[in-house]
Amino acid sequence: MIELTSVGKTYGSSSAPVTALHDVNLAIQRGEFVAVVGPSGSGKSTLLNLIGCLDQPTSGRLLFLGEDTSTLSDTRLSRIRNRSVGFVFQMFNLVPELTVYENVELPLVYAGVTRQRRALTTKALERVGMAHRAEHRAALLSGGEQQRAAIARALVNDPALILADEPTGSIDPVSAEHVMQLLGELHDQARTIVLVTHNLAVAAVAQRVVRIEAGTTEEVENGTGSPGAPSARATVVKQSPAEAPVQATGT
């Protein structure tokens, strides 16, 4: 579904570049539940943003459903984010002044859905147990509730891929458990999930764990890269028993 080949990402000006990712190779199959682990600043979020077409690689190639994202227009990328990707962020990223309902229906608004909008939005809210909060302003909810609303928003357009960036990082343990349970359910419905976390207990829910570490020289299986490169690397540390071993390597 997703295929990264020698993907690098550099931020900042050409005179003072900041390398967030360097030569990442990773393939994610349809229906996989992949956890990306690594310490803060290792480039996990950058990787997730690249996969979700929120950002473009500065080098290498990223195939999304077989299409090279670097060749796609902004409109096409926006369409991919809209139809095929659901984002769940650590800080929820709801529009604070809008109601929960208005936040959840946003992807449908941009998809041009009109007739079914109310039904789909309500269904998504019920799905995460937030229907009773529909008319509340997002900013007034607890962290756990906001994250459930964010999950409702991520799934309202029925995307094939759900990207979660530290979804439990800012909420209480009970809510965190609920969120992880929801992600598990979404995976059971044949969705592909990519979860970024530095919490190994959370990562344990995934079928497959990819380790990414900036500036380390850890040897990786199937690795072909040169040790010692000060770069982000992706490492498979756990393979799903159900899946054939897939290539997922850095450097």
Add this chain to the structure above:
Amino acid sequence: MKFRDAISVAFRGLTRHWVRATLNVIGIVAGVASVIMLISVAHAVGSTSKASVEGLGANIVVVYPSGASSSGIQVGLGTTSSLTPGDATALTNLANVPDGVGQAVPTAGIRTNVGNFTHTWQTDVIGTTPGFETARGYSLSAGHFFSPVDITNTTSVVVLGQTVVTQIFPNVNPIGQRVSINDHLFMVIGVFAQRGFSGSYNQDDLVALPINTLWGTVLPTSASKIQQILVQASSVNTTSLVQTEVTNTLLRQHQIANPALADFRVQTQQDLVASAERLGTVMQWMLGSVAVIALLTGAIGIMSLMLATVGERAYEIGVRRAVGASREDILGQFLIEALLLAFLGGVAGIALGYGGATFMGDVLTDLPAPVVTGVAVLVAAAAALVIGVGAGLYPAVRAALLQPVEAVRRQ
């Protein structure tokens, strides 16, 4: 994204930030209203001065005193007093003009209060001679005009225009009544028939009295000073001939050899209309530029407000981009917001400008009443649109070009 949704998203964007939206609208309202009011005032001043000279009649040649003779610097129209009663007499008997030049009618006047015991009204008080009635094309609806005898005897009599009658004798037959002008009493001997407006110039708002009487009572400080002499030609075709004859006669009368040193000016009504039109145009441009500056100030305020909005709303923009909004969607949202503001501000500004112009007309009775023209409204509406798009476009482009990932990161 459906257009209807784009509108509602923009509308929600405004209502969520209603304080800012209100400030924006006020900026546009101020600009648009000032455009309408200034253009209306300029239009009124221009058309009134044009109408007042048109009211003179097409066959009229007007002589003004002029201060050009000594210094070569033109002093304003009618500010010096080189014309004498003798000049008027000389012009009455013009030689070399075929078939009938009427009388030369001298006038002097002042804008002042006319009243009785109960009412007062500010109007144009004009001292003149019996020829005024014909030269200016007035007729009387009651009583009679003053005679040459009234001139020689400096009789204290006046003839009132209809507006003056309405204002100070609302329920009384004015003939035989007394009115007071600058503490002098006059008897009303006649009333002009209604002539109505010429443009926005009210031709019924005047009081006429014998010119010698005016000098003796109301204007003792300017005694024997003539502000203009009206000479009536027999037809439009003879006006230029009369103009030449008047000039030659007065040069002889004033013993001036070089016409360039003349201490008077002779103009036909057509010259005067043309210069009044020029004056109106200059006024419109002048006040128009003031209005443009007001608009520009408003526009810059709106743009900086909108730019601040973009920075402040980067997070929201990022979230919208993450869930699938394209650059066009964001551009559209901010542009529609700006256009909605411009629309609201434009409508309110036109209403306020219209009300303000009317109010000015009611309060500042000294000035000609402002006339709100379709052009003024059109210009103001266009200005609102330009402000809206102009001030909204740059921030909208900035918003659209924001990288979604950077926008989301800024929380």
